[in-house]
Amino acid sequence: MTSKKKLNIQSFFKPQKVDNIQNNTDSVVSASDTDIPTSSTSHINRHDIFNYVKRVLTQNEIHDILNAIWIPDVNYNFPVKVFFVGKDKTARYLKFQYKWFARFPWLVYSEIDNGAYCKFCVAFSTNYAGINDQKLELLVTKKYDNWRHALEYFKNHSQLEYHKKYKQIDIGRKKEIIQNRKNIIPVIEAIILCGRQNMALRGHRDFGNIFKACSDDKQNNDGNFRAILRYRAQGDSDMRSYLESSGTIKYTSSTSQNEIIDSCNKLLLNKIVSRVNEAKCFTVLADETANVSGIEQISLCVRYIELSTLELHEDFLQFVPAVDMTGKGLAKLIIDNL
């Protein structure tokens, strides 16, 4: 066994690398990070509100603005701006006040742009028309940084029609998200049940309204997954009304099933990898068989001791299609897929 092979196999069991976005962020930060006075530098560029201003946003970006936008920490040194006031032009040195965040929950600060924005208005204004001809400007499409009159301006902004409308949209979205999460739980549980009991999910004509199928008809049996959902809906009126509702998104399609199975796979794999990391040493088990399509499939398993219980585990990791069945080809396949 060469040291190169050991490195390849073990690298799979190390903690997952930070995603590409994080790497990209680091490279962007390097240009200006010398004057960043906060410890949250790794999030600044990607989640700074200025990155979302005056753009048509995706649903994911709107979600980021509302839930993951960068907020300075309490010790952040906001830059000072000089204002010359009065007839004698006396210099006043003012800066953004951290306490404003508590008073105006919609308020966010851009380090890139050195100014304040409203997260509701930035999130929704580009995708929705303005309201009552109120012009979208400061705090929405341009920063606000006139700290002399900030409090008064923020209070007025809270009362604007379009701001109230966008705030309501956010409240509606939050309710919808909570309800969708509630709705999908029985669907996930049905898939996990099928997995644990080794039952196939799919059946004949397993699409469309879940209550229109007749599960007693063997010719049209639409499978275990939909039968379990129907059975559960008998004692769950919320779930029944959700499945019977006119909306098209029910998370019961084969695509949704596969996405949920993939998510379960990732969670289980992470759990196994973390146990193997703790165990330090492990054995790889590989076996091969042809599936119904005649494609050779290698099953990869890992054998290790769980340190907390001192129990021996043999856990399945994944199936990998094999093309080259030579010893060299199989060795390469194992190393590549671990």
Ligand SMILES: [Zn+2]
């Ligand atoms: Zn607003």
